[in-house]
Amino acid sequence: MATARFNASAAALRAITYRISSTPTEQLPGVASQIAGQLWRCQDLLAASADQLKQAGDAAVLVHKFKTHLSTLLQDRTVHGRWVAVVLVKATIEAGGVETLSKSNAWVRNLLGILKKPDPPTTRTLAVIALTRIFMLTWDHANLIREITTPALPAFVGTCLNNAESKRCSPAELQTILEAFIALVPRHLTTFRTNESNIRALATAILSSTSSGPVSGSYFTQVHRDLASRLLVLLHNCTPKQGSAAKWDESLKSTVAAAHATCDRIFRSVLEDWESTAGVQNTVPAQILFKGIPELEENDNAGLTGWKGIFSGSERLVTLLELLQAHLDAMTAAPVTLRLGQLTDLLIRIFSVAPPRTGVQDAIKSNSQISKDERDAMYTVLPRIHVAALNIVQTLLTRYANIVISIMQPLLTQIAWVFQAEASDPNLRSKVYTVLQAILLLRGQAMMKDDVSDIEPVMKFCCDDLAAGKSEPAKSLNASGLIPRDSVSNPSICPTLLEAARNLLPILCGQLDPATLSTRVRIQLERTAILIDHRDALVTCVLNPTTNGAGRARSQPSLLPILARRFPEANEVEALLRPRMPAIRQKVSSEIEEDDEDDDDAESVAERSNAFEMSDGPFNTSNKDAEHAPDVLEETIDDSQSEDVGENIQVHHVAKDLKPQAVASEKRNSPSNEGLGQNDDRPEKRLRVTPAEVPASNSEHSVANGRTSPSIYSQANTVPTVASMERGEEDDSDFEMPVLTMESDTEDEG
Structure with missing residues (x-):
């Protein structure tokens, strides 16, 4: 069996090698995806050890020839060859597993060389992805970390930072670099600690950019900002001497302070009625705050650069709120203390400011020292700010669940008020x-x-x-x-x-x-x-x-008929209409057992005891006459809907000619009118009829939507109905409940 797999892998690898060598280099990018997919058929051969390859004939020569072609393409003079080589190297290492990974040092050095060349951004992006994948595959093997990751990772981080700061870096390449750093930082703290300042500068530069701010020559998307926020928070893990928890707490407090400072400036056009419960004070005097346009000249507490204008300030506040959300989402190397009061204080302040509603006198008053145009601009950007604050609330609920439920009521009141205004x-x-x-x-x-x-x-x-x-x-x-x-x-x-x-x-x-x-x-x-x-x-x-x-x-009227008509195939509907509860076997009282003369009589009493207790479903007819069974439907739906329900649900009754197997005394089996329709805790009163006790030959089945279900039974000739009792009608019957069994009745009564 193993030989057959080796032969199949060798044939596939031979075909791949021939295709690479026979196809012109300029045409290889068009078939690279097909070759990469076919490499998984060669998994047994690429993952084989040297001893296994020697036993497989010329398999060792075939593998060596294929790897030589890849090494040649990595050093090819054309861009097409290097691009194809990066794709195939990653696919080969993933298919070959540890055996191929342990021999990939030369490929790693060539990939690092490609990162330093002025190749197109797509080639460098693929090289970053391939190297990151190689580093991640070494995590489960300490020897491979020492041999591959530790020597190559510092050069990889430095080269990626240089490329990210270069003008030739494309948005896709920058996104790939940020994602690679996020994946590698928690596992290689020592290596990233030496580059922490450069990485922090890159992340803050991305977060400081605003669409209405000064032109910096670089364009950053919302994805870049989200990744930069996550990366900036993860850098607290690089703090030496187990100071990561303190660094995380310090970063959170500085971000909250920066958000309050931004709120002071962009909310200056209204008179806030918010009072801080965390001791937050205004960061700028009123005589300076109300002059000119809202702006922040120096860097804020979070390390982000200044901004100018109401629109830039709103984008900065949204960025700071996203950074707070990243703090709540990020993994931490050590247990941290979440200052929930500071977050709640900031959220309530943001939710306390909302646009005025037409015809409603709101508590928000305008500041006469600020122009109406600035106030209208502030009202315009408020919905985006509130959405960012709601993201924090959602993260708190998702991450901490019942722990933060105590602060949800005041926040819910503020959210409902904001919702009506916006x-x-x-x-x-x-x-x-x-x-x-x-x-x-x-x-x-x-x-x-x-x-x-x-x-x-x-x-x-x-x-x-x-x-x-x-x-x-x-x-x-x-x-x-x-x-x-x-x-x-x-x-x-x-x-x-x-x-x-x-x-x-x-x-x-x-x-x-x-x-x-x-x-x-x-x-x-x-x-x-x-x-x-x-x-x-x-x-x-x-x-x-x-x-x-x-x-x-x-x-x-209930919606059950509509539900049954619209979704007849749903399991929920089937469970509601035809509940199939298992039979509850209850011990018969000793008094009944003593009065019975033989085992057959005792069995019949037990079966009759189970025959009275029906499930509390919407179509229960245990206490009703067969002629009044349709009245049950009228309790849940009106007359116009009862006909529609009949399309899917039919109520049938047991044939009247069923004969009892045994007859007990009239005293034990004749319940009073007062007991019918009521719950009785005594075992002899808790009676149930189950579908398993119905004779298949004498019972009818209701078929709805392709399913067959047991019918609902009532004894028309012997059991008095509740309606007749309420009307005061007398019941002349002996009220003998016939026993329903799966055996044919061949004996005469008596």
Whole structure:
């Protein structure tokens, strides 16, 4: 078997070598991806040791020939050859495993040489990726770290920093360099410690750039800023003598201080009513603060350069908030102390400033010393700032969960207030939906009615966004006239907003106590779930029916028929309509066992005891006459919907000619009218009929959506119904419950 695999690998490697040698160098980039994919077929041969290659005939010569071609391409004079060589070297090392990796020192030196050459940015980008992958593959082998990574990593870091500061560096190459540093810093602290100042300067230069600031000659995308924030936070691990935790705490405090200093300047056009609970003081005197345009001339506490103008200041505040989020996301080498009060203080200050609402007298007052134009500009950039602050709240909930739940209530109140003022911004609505979903998953069941009333505007906007996400429905409706068919998504609505609203809808229906929701909002949630065919939302509405003030379910139609009609194949629907609970075997009381004369009579009593207790499903007919069985459907749906439910759900009854196997005394088997329909804790009163006890020959089955399920049984001739008891009708029957068994009845009664 091993020989066959070696032969197949040798044949594939021979074909690859021939293709590399016979194809002109200028045409190799076009087939490089195909060759790299075929190298995995040579995995057995490339990963074989020298002794195994000697036993495989000319396999050693074939492998040596292939590696020689790769080494030649790495030193090729053309750009095409070097580009192909970088791609194939990475693929070869990944396919060959440790055996090929241990012999890759020469390839690593050639790749470092390519980084120093004026090759196109794509070649250098691929070289950075290949070298980073090689360094990561050595982590599980200490000897390979000493032989490969330790000698080559310092040159790699220095060359990458030089290339990143060069004008010929492309955005893709810079992104690759930042990602490589983020992957390697936690594992090679000593090597990066010598270059910490240069790396910090690169990261701060990226974070200090603003679109409205001075032109620096370099363009940095949002991805660059996110990566620079992560890299800047990870540099605390390079602090010597186990000082990483203190360095992380110091960096966090300086970032919060820089954010407050920026807020002092860009919020100067309004009179803030915020009072710090963490002892934060204004960083600049009022006589200097209100002069000229808002600006910061020197570097801030986080080490970022100054800025000028309201738009540059808003971008700086967003950058600082993203840096705070990176502190919460980043891994730490040692346990750190999170100063939650400082973060909460900053977030409440940011959420306390919002644009004025039309027709509503807000607490925010304008500063007469600042022009209206600057104030309007500040209101324009506020939604982006609030979105960055909401990202921090989301990170806190995701990372710390129940630990930070105590600060969520004041933040939720501020978020709801900001939402009403800036609901026109789709990005803010989307982020509020996501944050509210995380909050409700943690404390939704514990929210009081006043708390829920604060977020009712969010619920209404969520329903409106989902309804707007559907185009106008077609004219043809289904039988109920409620559910539009053939409706498609509206492309004018942001997909991210629709996804966030769709994820929030079932949480609103399931995590909030129905008693805390107003009737109008609950109806709007249910209608939206029907309109957009949201299965999870419909299921949660069915499982959490509306209640009145006393906590009892209101008498209004259930959404179960609509759910069953729209999603008949769903497992949730199957479980709700036809619950298949296992039979509960209960010990029969000793009194019944003593009165029985033989084992057959005892068995029949036990089976009759199990025959009275039915599951509490929506179609329970254990206490009802067979003629009144359809009345159960009328309790959950109206008359217009009962016919539709009958399309999928049919109620049948046991044939009336079933004969009992044994008859017990009338005294034990005749329950009083008072006991029917009530729960009784005595074993002889807790009776159940299970589908397994129904004779297959005499029972009917209801078939819905291709599935066969046991019918629901009631004894029409012997069991009095609850309705007849309420009307005072007398029951002339002996009230003898026939026993349902799987055996045919051949004996006569008596």
